[in-house]
Amino acid sequence: METTPNYSQILSSDMTASSVLRESPPELERLAPALTDNERAASRRRLKHMHPANRFRLMFGQPLLPESQQS
Amino acid sequence: MVSLEALGIGFDDEDHLTSRFLRPLTGGAEAKPFADDQRGVVYKLFDLRDSGALGKKILLQFGNPWEADVRMVDAVLFETMEKLAVLHEAGAHPTEIIGLADSGDYLIVKQPMAQPHGPDLDEDRRVAVAAMKALPVRGGIRGGDLRVFWLAGKAWLLGDLHRGNVMRDDDGVPTIIDALIGEVPPSALGSLPALSKAVQEAREMREGTRTRPSDLFDGVNDDEL
Numbered sequence: 001m002e003t004t005p006n007y008s009q010i011l012s013s014d015m016t017a018s019s020v021l022r023e024s025p026p027e028l029e030r031l032a033p034a035l036t037d038n039e040r041a042a043s044r045r046r047l048k049h050m051h052p053a054n055r056f057r058l059m060f061g062q063p064l065l066p067e068s069q070q071s
Numbered sequence: 072m073v074s075l076e077a078l079g080i081g082f083d084d085e086d087h088l089t090s091r092f093l094r095p096l097t098g099g100a101e102a103k104p105f106a107d108d109q110r111g112v113v114y115k116l117f118d119l120r121d122s123g124a125l126g127k128k129i130l131l132q133f134g135n136p137w138e139a140d141v142r143m144v145d146a147v148l149f150e151t152m153e154k155l156a157v158l159h160e161a162g163a164h165p166t167e168i169i170g171l172a173d174s175g176d177y178l179i180v181k182q183p184m185a186q187p188h189g190p191d192l193d194e195d196r197r198v199a200v201a202a203m204k205a206l207p208v209r210g211g212i213r214g215g216d217l218r219v220f221w222l223a224g225k226a227w228l229l230g231d232l233h234r235g236n237v238m239r240d241d242d243g244v245p246t247i248i249d250a251l252i253g254e255v256p257p258s259a260l261g262s263l264p265a266l267s268k269a270v271q272e273a274r275e276m277r278e279g280t281r282t283r284p285s286d287l288f289d290g291v292n293d294d295e296l
Binding site for chain 2: 030031032033034035036037038040041042043044045046047048052053054055056058059060061
């Protein structure tokens with residue numbers, strides 16, 4: 001399974017400049033909306049069943065190994 | 072490698088980060104902070120996402136060749152570590168990278184505890200930004216209040232300087248405790264004159280060949296106004 005983030009998908013989204021402008025926050029508002037503790041917990045729940053070695057692989061953009069190959 | 076448990080951090084039954092010793096602070100888009108009031112430091116835990124993202128960065132997106140929008144996108148571990156080092160070196164609030172959680176899901180950093188900004192937020196922001204030798208981009212950018220600074224042979228975009236990211240250090244000096252950054256794409260310099268000018272001046276400020284940014288009205292004859 002390829003886990004390296006796909007930069008082309010991130011950078012060349014199909015958003016038009018006008019849609020970006022509509023979504024842009026007012027000046028000096030947060031560019032990045034803060035996550036709530038519940039959103040953080042939901043993200044953790046999705047990761048916590050993964051083997052730690054695979055979490056490190058994910059963190060470093062490496063392909064994940066099947067769980068059966070983890071010691 | 073760092074053990075979260077050794078830091079006194081764990082999880083409750085609903086997978087919320089908790090601590091028996093540290094005081095939880097309001098989290099941001101990238102990290103959950105905990106204050107160690109006894110030692111006067113703040114630990115920030117940047118969490119890995121299931122997409123592989125860890126942290127955020129900014130980039131410019133061109134809708135047309137002469138105008139760009141500021142976008143916030145996911146970053147990866149290397150980019151977030153680079154951001155922390157770059158902000159530290161540029162003159163933002165000191166940051167120490169502690170390490171990765173041995174559970175493979177957090178990057179942990181530490182900062183001296185900061186105090187709230189003063190009554191004049193704009194002035195505190197101006198002073199804190201000046202300490203980083205960052206300059207505003209006057210034109211050609213939409214969707215965010217963007218600045219640029221020069222460090223390690225590169226031009227960097229600087230944004231997200233909202234009120235929560237402007238504080239004061241122990242000496243009462245305004246400081247940027249966090250921000251979003253991104254590399255200035257070389258191609259943008261040719262199409263955005265205001266960006267190109269800001270980058271050139273930011274470089275001169277960093278290299279010591281310029282002591283102050285040019286005035287918006289430099290070269291304008293008052294008699295002609």
